[in-house]
Amino acid sequence: MSTDPVRLIAHLDMDAFYASVELLRYPELVGQAVVIGGGRRHQPVETVDAVTGRTLRTFSTLRGYVGRGVITTATYEARKYGLQSAMGLMKAASLAPDTVLLPVDFDAYRRYSRLFKAAVRAIAPLIQDNGIDEIYIDLTDVHPATDGELGEPVTDPWWRAGAVAQSIREAVRAATKLSCSIGVAPNKLLAKLASELDKPDGLTLLRMEDVPRRIWPLPPRKINGIGPKSSARLEALGIRTIGELAAADPAWLVEHFGRAHGAWMHEAAHGRDERVVLTEMEPKSISRETTFDRDLSAQRDRAELSAVFTALCEGVSSDLKRKGYVGKTIGLKLRYDNFKTLTRDKTIEQATDDAAVIRRAAGECLKRVPLDRRIRLLGVRAGALFPADARDSALRTEQSEPSLFDEG
Ligand code: DCP
Ligand code: MG
Numbered sequence: 210m211s212t213d214p215v216r217l218i219a220h221l222d223m224d225a226f227y228a229s230v231e232l233l234r235y236p237e238l239v240g241q242a243v244v245i246g247g248g249r250r251h252q253p254v255e256t257v258d259a260v261t262g263r264t265l266r267t268f269s270t271l272r273g274y275v276g277r278g279v280i281t282t283a284t285y286e287a288r289k290y291g292l293q294s295a296m297g298l299m300k301a302a303s304l305a306p307d308t309v310l311l312p313v314d315f316d317a318y319r320r321y322s323r324l325f326k327a328a329v330r331a332i333a334p335l336i337q338d339n340g341i342d343e344i345y346i347d348l349t350d351v352h353p354a355t356d357g358e359l360g361e362p363v364t365d366p367w368w369r370a371g372a373v374a375q376s377i378r379e380a381v382r383a384a385t386k387l388s389c390s391i392g393v394a395p396n397k398l399l400a401k402l403a404s405e406l407d408k409p410d411g412l413t414l415l416r417m418e419d420v421p422r423r424i425w426p427l428p429p430r431k432i433n434g435i436g437p438k439s440s441a442r443l444e445a446l447g448i449r450t451i452g453e454l455a456a457a458d459p460a461w462l463v464e465h466f467g468r469a470h471g472a473w474m475h476e477a478a479h480g481r482d483e484r485v486v487l488t489e490m491e492p493k494s495i496s497r498e499t500t501f502d503r504d505l506s507a508q509r510d511r512a513e514l515s516a517v518f519t520a521l522c523e524g525v526s527s528d529l530k531r532k533g534y535v536g537k538t539i540g541l542k543l544r545y546d547n548f549k550t551l552t553r554d555k556t557i558e559q560a561t562d563d564a565a566v567i568r569r570a571a572g573e574c575l576k577r578v579p580l581d582r583r584i585r586l587l588g589v590r591a592g593a594l595f596p597a598d599a600r601d602s603a604l605r606t607e608q609s610e611p612s613l614f615d616e617g
Contacts, residue, residue, distance in 0.1 A: 220392045221391045224285075224389060224410060225284055226318065241286055242305060242308040245282055245311050245313055251269040253266040253268045268309045270310060271306050271310050273306075278298040280293065285409060290305035292308065322341045327596075351369075351370075370414070390413075396481070398482035425455060427450065427451050455478035495525055496542075501584070504583035518568070519564075525590070525591050529594075534562065535595065536594050538554050539567050539589070540552055541588070543587060543588075553575075
């Protein structure tokens, strides 16, 4: 028996993600077959009813579609007709011509992606970003906000993980009005398989002992890492389920698929996976500084100092924009010719990535330091960072609801 402590890893995947985001702004389409994949010409046409003053929308359908577009995703209603991601729109039109077709709006999907990830992070900070609509979450050391029903601390780690996963689902829904599916398992491989088992809006706990019953009947291609080629190859060799793969002789697999892939497939089929959740830390600050070739005097070299100062602020601004952050504190760093170093910070009203705003705030910091010695180094820093998208959506949410689509 293994004495390794059990890890509890969750995989969260949003349900029919692009389509669900679109349905938030077109609620009249809820319950209908809808695919996302059109271009601008498939934008719904809005007319105002002269009598009632109500806005009516006319939607494009797949009927008569000619072109090379593909489906990015389909609502679950559309999936009943066999429509699915990556299918050509012309083929989809031949299967279900009355399906509504909407254009893609990646900016909206990215905003919702940021929102749901921030909601999860507030509950469980150890997150691995795994694409626009999915993340891995390490729940091993996360405790639910409340204890058991009788108030006693809960010791069963699976109960705990289930409670935390449930609160994550609720937080995602509160932040986005969207549903997701979560699988909780001892590792990433099984968690990803588990999140699909009860989609949509599912929560599945998958213990190691559940693998034969719930995982082994599935086709091998469900395993992340067994692509169409390996899958076809396995099928040709007579292996149609993960269970059959698990029962196959590892040496025989190695013979057909090479040492690394063959051995890995054997482990995967048994639900074994040691990979850790790779969290990416957000940067705490972004800064630029420069050491002058010769020490500068604030009085005599004023023009040169000022030009360098402005360039540093512009550098910080472009770094922020490139990385997609805004900062709420602007800092100044000064080193004198005697190597004494000073810093000053200013918190600004609204987080920014704008060079002129940074320059103004840093200029105010500069007024708060003595300038009677020569200066050896000058630096500008933006701190208290957060993603620029989060600021945008927070601002919009304050104004009105539903607000994520109201772009200026
Ligand atoms: N996507 C895409 N092209 C693909 C697959 C997916 O553009 N071939 C986009 C659209 C999806 C999003 O990525 O909405 C997430 O992919 P998923 O595989 O998670 O699919 P969905 O979230 O749409 O559906 P599900 O409920 O099955 O997760
Ligand atoms: Mg999804």
